Amino acid sequence: MSRLVMKFGGTSVADLERIRRVARLVAAEVATGKQVAVVVSAMSGKTNELVAWTDGAGRAAAGLPESDDEYDAIVASGEQVTAGLLAMTLRNMGHKARSFLGWQVPILTDEAHGRARIEDIPPQNLEACFEAGEIAVIAGFQGVTSNQRITTLGRGGSDTSAVAIAAAVKGACDIYTDVDGVYTTDPRIESKAKRLAKISYEEMLEMASLGAKVLQTRSVEMAMAHRVPVRVLSSFVEPGEAPGQGTIVCDEEEIMEKRIVSGVAYSRDEAKITLLGLPDHPGVSSQIFGRLADANVNVDMIVQSRARSADTANMEFTVGKRDATRAVEIVRAAQAEIGFEDVAVDEDVSKVSVIGVGMRSHAGVAQSMFQALAEKNINIQVISTSEIKISVLIDAAYTELAVRALHAVYGLDQL
Amino acid sequence: MSRLVMKFGGTSVADLERIRRVARLVAAEVATGKQVAVVVSAMSGKTNELVAWTDGAGRAAAGLPESDDEYDAIVASGEQVTAGLLAMTLRNMGHKARSFLGWQVPILTDEAHGRARIEDIPPQNLEACFEAGEIAVIAGFQGVTSNQRITTLGRGGSDTSAVAIAAAVKGACDIYTDVDGVYTTDPRIESKAKRLAKISYEEMLEMASLGAKVLQTRSVEMAMAHRVPVRVLSSFVEPGEAPGQGTIVCDEEEIMEKRIVSGVAYSRDEAKITLLGLPDHPGVSSQIFGRLADANVNVDMIVQSRARSADTANMEFTVGKRDATRAVEIVRAAQAEIGFEDVAVDEDVSKVSVIGVGMRSHAGVAQSMFQALAEKNINIQVISTSEIKISVLIDAAYTELAVRALHAVYGLDQL
Known part of the structure; x- marks a missing residue:
């Protein structure tokens, strides 16, 4: 039965x-x-x-x-x-x-x-x-x-x-x-x-x-x-x-007709934390994220880039909005030890993502995404990807515009 | 400890x-x-x-x-x-x-x-x-x-x-x-x-x-x-x-100074049911109260008295107010079998009781109670007693008067 x-x-x-x-x-x-x-x-x-x-x-x-x-x-x-x-x-x-x-x-x-x-x-x-x-x-x-x-x-x-x-x-x-x-x-x-x-x-x-x-x-x-x-x-x-x-x-x-992209998701519960002038040597990331993990702060997207001065780097990462203040406090408490120059928080961001198992076998999905956003003059701040999703962090004001543009570009309007 | x-x-x-x-x-x-x-x-x-x-x-x-x-x-x-x-x-x-x-x-x-x-x-x-x-x-x-x-x-x-x-x-x-x-x-x-x-x-x-x-x-x-x-x-x-x-x-x-009466209690949750013209032969009570017990109706005070016509009796008993309607239905359903003439309900009654372990060794407690109530012109409808309490059923309108009279007569005011 x-x-x-x-x-x-x-x-x-x-x-x-x-x-x-x-x-x-x-x-x-x-x-x-x-x-x-x-x-x-x-x-x-x-x-x-x-x-x-x-x-x-x-x-x-x-x-x-x-x-x-x-x-x-x-x-x-x-x-x-x-x-x-x-x-x-x-x-x-x-x-x-x-x-x-x-x-x-x-x-x-x-x-x-x-x-x-x-x-x-x-x-x-x-x-x-x-x-x-x-x-x-x-x-x-x-x-x-x-x-x-x-x-x-x-x-x-x-x-x-x-x-x-x-x-x-x-x-x-x-x-x-x-x-x-x-x-x-x-x-x-x-x-x-x-x-x-x-x-x-x-x-x-x-x-x-x-x-x-x-x-x-x-x-x-x-x-x-x-x-x-x-x-x-x-x-x-x-x-x-x-x-x-x-x-x-x-x-x-069990899904017969595969789509490249199945859905567009978004989250406004994001805060971006930027560390400026980090010493560019091994172990810095683990110092930072080890502390955050110990405090149960969940870090999502992470990007590191070389700063203008050749021997330092900048790092950006996102956390849930409710963890933002705590994350900054934790990082600041270790400023001397880690040795960065400054820290900034931006809560005015949102994350927009396209999801689809079809990405595994189709090239160009990311490219379509970036192009669609560019056409709407939406600046991408951080990118993160997995095998079946691409997420971008953007200015929160553009959330709806980005969602609609991406929904259209992957043909989801005509499903 | x-x-x-x-x-x-x-x-x-x-x-x-x-x-x-x-x-x-x-x-x-x-x-x-x-x-x-x-x-x-x-x-x-x-x-x-x-x-x-x-x-x-x-x-x-x-x-x-x-x-x-x-x-x-x-x-x-x-x-x-x-x-x-x-x-x-x-x-x-x-x-x-x-x-x-x-x-x-x-x-x-x-x-x-x-x-x-x-x-x-x-x-x-x-x-x-x-x-x-x-x-x-x-x-x-x-x-x-x-x-x-x-x-x-x-x-x-x-x-x-x-x-x-x-x-x-x-x-x-x-x-x-x-x-x-x-x-x-x-x-x-x-x-x-x-x-x-x-x-x-x-x-x-x-x-x-x-x-x-x-x-x-x-x-x-x-x-x-x-x-x-x-x-x-x-x-x-x-x-x-x-x-x-x-x-x-x-x-x-463990109580050193024994009182004859320790307290006066009352309950307004009473209904009196009267069966008139019951055949006066053995087994009638068990017929009535057996049926009520089967239906989980709790019967409290019971009094039986000879009716004017020599070969019939009247019976009065009390139940909780919420059981009154049900009790009457149960009794009425068996009217032919039990053979009584009529049934009446009075919900306008209350029960007043005096309680005290001293009653066991002191005579005259009941007499004081009846006399105190008589002095206030309160009619006693039903009486029931146990080793350490006497309860009377009276017209509900006299409840407070009865309680105060009894409280005074046993000296509880001066405790």
Whole structure:
């Protein structure tokens, strides 16, 4: 019998009416004879309310760690409520259903509270539930340590819960959200954006990392590692209406018509830090980035160039906007030791990226990108590439213009 | 090292400021060298919010049982949040603390969801917590079945959690509430009501059963069975202020100066049902009350009297107001079989009781009561007695008058 894990995010379960809508979508899948597990987030707004309480309890003020075991015990209650309400609603509709909290599944994680990683999901309890003809309604975002303490997986962790559970019970995974699939770019910026029928794991991973908020990066990594077939689709359908086809995230081999570029992503959450007059000798980079790594500052793009004076270099790198101040403080504290002349921050930048597995076999993709941007007089500050993506850092004011130009140049308007 | 379980109800933890006040009270006990466990309720209002959601999920409409496993999973989240917030606040103040949910202690219960009974509390986890120098902050009102499902103990169950935990770890139990002890009667009715320094388990049990809302009946039963010393005191003290002496609930033997009557209680949650023209033969009572018991209707006072016609009887009994309609339906459905002439309901009644272990050895207590009521022209409709209490059912309009008259006649005004 085929198994399906359906995941519903916070906006899909925001109130009781929406929970009933979710119950109908679940019932429709059960009616096709599938064994169904449902993973739910907290009702939207609830997690923020709980987090605000933890702040009010003096957590931040006391210098308590960003996330700790008590924080997790508190915020995990949000998903607990949704899981109970959905199980109850399904019973009310005449189905057999029961809720599972992270510790009841169990979803075993490491002890990194607030950003725990799933280590194992023994499938026996869920399989017993399926055998009993019950729908398993599982609280997302949470797990339990071997020491029986509640953990959370971090924001967006319910996607990861769903994919990990699908991997554990060898089922497919449908991620229901407030959009009807993955688009070639953000439709709020380019109205000609098209829904993709299929996208490869690798492309989805880049899209997620680069700011497309449809799926959480770790969930895509996990889907790719365990080859879980994932579908993204909308929960916002009227009673009796089917949810549409959505976007299937799958192996590259399963996509017949390959595109060179599948999507254009952008991120405004960027800050560029420039170090001027660095001594040009080995070990400087490792001094800088070692310090940043120790402080958990995630560095993205890096460029080093020779300065005008022959024996010094300049270095530019980007970090998330919220880390910018801290990164500068860290670098400045080591100024004497590293020996650079000055440091500057520019938060007025954004990163625009084109993604596509077709790049592997097609030359000239970067060239088309640079030319399209040049034609719009958009200056490229930093470039970084991977096998299937090219990202450029530009002046933030040009973000929308760049996205639309790139969407057009790769023919995504006509998909 | 002496151990103390401190319990704080919903109004004592209603917001973050009050949780800080609770944390200070806990810290003061820790400073005296005690090993401390704290039991908390949901922030006041939270349980009602959660229950309203379960109603919205169609639980009542679908004829789902009054309480079920999903209901319990949902409402138990309220105490979970408080426990985490208090543990966090204590840490913030520099103490070692951690939260325990019902399943983490574990508080093992039977499977009667919504009104589960505690079966066992293995003390090892709490003792390990004490050994580690940590304050154990425990979510009240909840437990877990041997099948790993969350249960709740029913309204007021946090008192029972606290006493049961005190019994398990062989400690004393302080119940913090919004009043500073147990009073001779409700001070809102009789301003001369006095706080009792001590009260016996038996008296407290009658007081709790008879409508004094300070302690939950089951918690008193449990304290009596395990001889847990319980103290009732107020959490509403200013920073730096001590919480006062409260009222100690203890063995009768520990109370030096015995009073004949310790308190006057009343309950307006009464409905009187009268069956007229019952056939006067054996088995009629068992027919009636068997049916009511099967439907879980709790019958309190019962009086049977001969009717005017020599071969029939009238019967009066009382039930809780919310059961009145159902009780009448049940009785009416069996009218042909039982063979009574008519049934009447009167919801305009209240029960007033005097309680005191001194009654055992003093005659004339009932006589003083009846005389005091007669002097105020209060008609007694039904009387019921136990070894240490006398209750009368009267017209509800006379409730306050009766309470004040009885409070005076037994000298409680001058305590």
